[in-house]
Amino acid sequence: MEPAATFWDQITFWILAACVVGGALYTMTRRNPVTAVMSLVGTFFALAATYATLSAHFLAIIQILVYAGAIMVLFIFVVMILNREEVAPVALRGLGARILGVVAGLYLVFVFARVIHLGTSAAVPVPSETFGTVASIGDLLFRDFLYPFESISLLLLVAIVGGVVISRSHKKEVAAEQAAERRKIVEQLAHADFPALSDAGAGDAHGGAGGHH
């Protein structure tokens, strides 16, 4: 029948929920980006533990590896590059934006309340032995989700190339272009027979000679 949540289940859930919500709030309210990134890492660890309580052990490991391990390192590097405190941290300009935000937020609350009311009256079923393990998720990914799985690799390749192209410095390119431009001008000058220049030079020489006399 319905497995009731025990006392320890409750304790675990509420501690993890407090860590997740507290970490997220702390992240969003910090002025210093480094503090924000660190508390986001903590939030992701708590979230990974929450995933594990949902029998999603593989996803919990992936969460720690990818989020806390890879994405957050990227964030730290960018914080190091930028390293600026913001002047005006919070801004929501205009009455229209405020009203729109309130209406959208109320609609969001309404939709979520309906989903929670409709979708979760049933008891939690007991997951099967292999639910959420690496083997069964891998089986699913490489059978039913093979095409999405392969397209992830394409997406990541595009993201890598795009990231490099967008963020690289253009200074060297500009310098190379200027050098090429100069080379072109010099080449043109070398190939020209300079009728005007020789005329002007002769005129100058004549004028100079005239001045001497």
Add this chain to the structure above:
Amino acid sequence: MPATPTAAREGTTDMPTSYYLILSFVLFLIGTSGVLLRRNALIVLMGIELQLNAGNLALLAFSRQLGDQKGHAFAFVIIALAAAEAAVGLAILVALFRSRQTINLDEASLMKR
């Protein structure tokens, strides 16, 4: 474990799904308010990450409720997507900072300087 089919597996809880959904909702709200209210582009990107994670939490909760692992595959794809999004987003941030010396989103409202 198979001897007692009503007992949860080790490390898992039997909390009702609605609790997880409410947690996901709160997390999404925090992420959304961060995206809407903060002007630091870096914090806005972190808010987007929080939103994606809230979506993942809801997917996993429903996945357990329905006994279907497709939600796990979806969450896997979303994590990969979040990695790609963070890489490109941070690259755009660096390019923005190079060209204007700021990452304040209010000052980055024009296509060209």
